[in-house]
Amino acid sequence: MTALSSSPAPSQPTFVVGHKNPDADAICSAIAYAAFKDARGERGYVAARCGNSNARIDTILARFRQPLPYYLSDVSPRVHDLMTPDVVSILDDATCAEALELIDQHQIRVLPVINSRHRAVGTLSLAHLGGVFIPRVSEPKQMRQVRTSLSNIARALRGRVIHLTGEDQIEDLFVRLGTMDIRSFWSISEREKIPANQSIIIVGDRQDVQRRAIEIGIRALVITSSLTIDSEIVALAKAKGVSVIISPYDSATTALVVRTATSIDRIVERDFPTVTSDARISEIRKKFSLTTHALLVTSDDGRLIGILSKSDIFKPVQTRLVLVDHNELTQAVTGIEEVTITEIIDHHRLGSLHTAQPILFLNEPVGSTCTIIADMFRREGLMPSAEIAGIMMSGLISDTLHLNGPTTTEKDVTLLAWLSAIAKVSPQELADEIFNSGSVILAQPPEKVVRSDFKIYEEEGARFAVSQVEELGFGNFWEHAKAIASAVEELRDEERLTFAALLVTDITTQNSLLLVKGDPTLIARISYRHVEQDEIFDLPGVVSRKKQLIPYLTSLLKELVAEGALSTGTRTPFKKRK
Numbered sequence: 001m002t003a004l005s006s007s008p009a010p011s012q013p014t015f016v017v018g019h020k021n022p023d024a025d026a027i028c029s030a031i032a033y034a035a036f037k038d039a040r041g042e043r044g045y046v047a048a049r050c051g052n053s054n055a056r057i058d059t060i061l062a063r064f065r066q067p068l069p070y071y072l073s074d075v076s077p078r079v080h081d082l083m084t085p086d087v088v089s090i091l092d093d094a095t096c097a098e099a100l101e102l103i104d105q106h107q108i109r110v111l112p113v114i115n116s117r118h119r120a121v122g123t124l125s126l127a128h129l130g131g132v133f134i135p136r137v138s139e140p141k142q143m144r145q146v147r148t149s150l151s152n153i154a155r156a157l158r159g160r161v162i163h164l165t166g167e168d169q170i171e172d173l174f175v176r177l178g179t180m181d182i183r184s185f186w187s188i189s190e191r192e193k194i195p196a197n198q199s200i201i202i203v204g205d206r207q208d209v210q211r212r213a214i215e216i217g218i219r220a221l222v223i224t225s226s227l228t229i230d231s232e233i234v235a236l237a238k239a240k241g242v243s244v245i246i247s248p249y250d251s252a253t254t255a256l257v258v259r260t261a262t263s264i265d266r267i268v269e270r271d272f273p274t275v276t277s278d279a280r281i282s283e284i285r286k287k288f289s290l291t292t293h294a295l296l297v298t299s300d301d302g303r304l305i306g307i308l309s310k311s312d313i314f315k316p317v318q319t320r321l322v323l324v325d326h327n328e329l330t331q332a333v334t335g336i337e338e339v340t341i342t343e344i345i346d347h348h349r350l351g352s353l354h355t356a357q358p359i360l361f362l363n364e365p366v367g368s369t370c371t372i373i374a375d376m377f378r379r380e381g382l383m384p385s386a387e388i389a390g391i392m393m394s395g396l397i398s399d400t401l402h403l404n405g406p407t408t409t410e411k412d413v414t415l416l417a418w419l420s421a422i423a424k425v426s427p428q429e430l431a432d433e434i435f436n437s438g439s440v441i442l443a444q445p446p447e448k449v450v451r452s453d454f455k456i457y458e459e460e461g462a463r464f465a466v467s468q469v470e471e472l473g474f475g476n477f478w479e480h481a482k483a484i485a486s487a488v489e490e491l492r493d494e495e496r497l498t499f500a501a502l503l504v505t506d507i508t509t510q511n512s513l514l515l516v517k518g519d520p521t522l523i524a525r526i527s528y529r530h531v532e533q534d535e536i537f538d539l540p541g542v543v544s545r546k547k548q549l550i551p552y553l554t555s556l557l558k559e560l561v562a563e564g565a566l567s568t569g570t571r572t573p574f575k576k577r578k
Contacts, residue, residue, distance in 0.1 A: 012318050014342060015048040017072055017333055018369075019326035021467075022051045023453045024060055024434070028395030029324040029369035030069055033345060035388045036373055040380070045322070048072045050333035054452055055438035056398065063433065064390040064423075076335030077317045079284060080277040083297050083306035089114050092121050092268065095148060096132060097156040097260035099124050110294040112304055113268050119302040122268035125293070132259075132267055141194070144174040148261045150220055153200070154245050156261035157254065159222070162229065162244035163237055170265075171198070173219060175258050177251055178203030178210075185209055186216060202247075202254050207233060214242045222258065224251045274298045277305060281313055282338065288313070316340075325369040327351050327361075330456040330463075345372055347407075348546055352458070367405060367412040370395030374415045389422035393430055401470075402431040404510055407547045435507050440469045441476040446487035449480075450502055454491070457550065460557040462498040462566065464518070465491060468545045470505045474513060477504045481515075485535065489517040498566070499523070501553070505543050512539040514549070521565050525556050 016034045018026025030047040037045040047069040053061075061068060089112040090099055103111055103126060111124040146153075151167040153159075174194045178185060178201045200220045201213040205227045213221055214236050220243040223229050229244065237244045247254040274296045275284055287295060288310050297306035319339040326332060327344050328351025341353075343360040347369050364372050370392040377384050384392065396416055400408045403416065420427050440452050454467035467488075471477060477484070484502065492500035499518020506512065514537045516523050528537040542548045560566035 013044045013046040014320040016322040017048040018324050019331040020051050021453050022049050024398035025368045025395040026325040027057050028391045032373045032392045039382045059437035060394040064387040074334040075339050077281040079279045082312045082315050083308045085306045087307045095152045096262045120296050120304040122270040123272045128267050146259050146262045147172050148263050153261040157247045160246040164243045165241050173200050175200050182208045214240050224254050329353050366409045367407045368396045368399035371412050386423045389419045393419045397431045406544045439476050446483040450487045450491050459554050460561045464498050465500045468503040492517050512542045514539050
């Protein structure tokens with residue numbers, strides 16, 4: 001049997017997630033606690049996992065028709081978590097007037113510029129735009145210049161068009177006010193060598209200047225203050241090919257607005273930083289400098305999909321987690337330090353994890369986390385569905401070895417019976433199905449066997465890992481012992497550990513074998529009997545990593561550290577042979 005496909009996640013959920021390399025209790029308690037929250041009317045809780053499934057988990061999920069929880073490989077905040085997706089942008093053929101209006105209307109510091117295919121081509125800011133309009137007294141000709149089209153000018157002015165020719169042509173034009181006496185009207189333009197066909201004359205109702213400007217062949221005539229223009233003048237303009245626009249503004253304002261009709265093409269900052277939506281925020285922070293106020297977020301093909309401002313990276317991250325079946329940072333999903341933990345439901349020892357605010361932390365010395373959640377259902381008078389009751393039975397049976405493990409309590413016994421009545425499933429039949437669901441050693445290559453259920457611990461300055469697999473007898477282990485030992489050694493090197501260990505538990509006899517690779521001083525101190533090889537030990541009656549093995553290993557570490565006999569230096573990363 002195979003489990004149903006992995007569940008999708010809704011927008012901004014609270015994920016209920018177990019430890020890395022999850023066992024049955026981690027998966028089942030995540031599903032059960034999300035169901036408990038839903039039964040209480042608390043929506044948005046999603047069962048999640050931060051590791052792969054295995055044959056036992058697949059058997060349980062298929063038996064009770066539950067999908068594999070949503071996969072979380074890394075909860076580190078990403079650009080898409082904090083960026084603004086609805087981006088105010090402007091096309092690359094727009095004018096400065098349109099850019100200024102958008103900046104003012106939306107109170108933004110950086111305006112992305114895109115082309116007709118929505119690909120980012122650059123950015124604009126007030127600093128860029130200001131460079132166009134800052135007075136340059138030493139260069140009066142440049143102060144008059146505007147690169148645009150007549151249709152852009154008419155649009156910027158919101159003017160009334162009387163006559164236009166070649167209105168969409170982008171060209172260099174020069175603005176002049178027709179305010180002086182007719183006798184000296186054109187003298188300045190002659191001194192600056194400005195051709196008539198590049199000149200825009202802004203004038204009021206002075207017909208002599210209007211006529212003279214048209215006769216010398218200017219490019220356009222702009223009449224200010226919504227003044228009327230004589231029909232004879234209009235006819236002359238049409239005959240000479242001179243464009244005429246009526247502006248609603250006075251002369252000074254009209255001149256300023258005409259200059260803002262300049263095309264943004266030449267002032268776009270085309271050397272601009274971009275990021276992908278999946279980039280980690282912790283890495284992106286390095287890209288911001290004193291002058292970088294925002295980064296454009298683009299797709300693989302360059303399309304603009306968002307913008308990330310400097311203030312965005314300090315927003316609170318929306319990702320929220322409930323941790324089940326663990327409370328140590330070394331066992332939690334990657335990136336947990338950067339998100340919000342709202343609750344912890346666990347039955348292990350207390351680790352080093354701390355939170356920014358008070359949270360619900362429920363920790364009980366029982367056989368499984370599913371026991372705690374089942375008790376929460378019962379105490380609140382909530383009845384789980386038959387399927388969820390079966391899921392909690394499975395986690396409880398798996399973690400207590402069907403009530404035979406040393407962590408088993410009376411509460412486990414009582415709640416297993418309560419769940420069995422709801423699920424209408426025999427605990428013994430379910431236990432047989434779970435423990436006969438397949439050998440991890442036969443189903444996985446050695447490197448996956450040692451990572452299928454492993455946890456990293458930190459004690460007395462030493463960092464070490466303990467994996468555990470449960471088998472029906474030790475036959476499969478001995479057939480693959482050499483390859484598994486090499487995989488444990490590789491695990492130790494890859495994770496830079498003081499030592500790594502694998503606990504192989506025989507479910508039928510309630511005994512275990514321990515394979516250890518690492519610090520020779522620690523291995524020599526292990527008091528259990530060696531079995532065939534110096535690094536494999538017989539542990540009769542030891543089946544619990546949590547309650548029996550970890551306390552024993554911790555005591556050895558304390559002794560060695562007190563004697564100064566243990567080296568806790570980090571290992572060189574293992575490099576596989578090609």
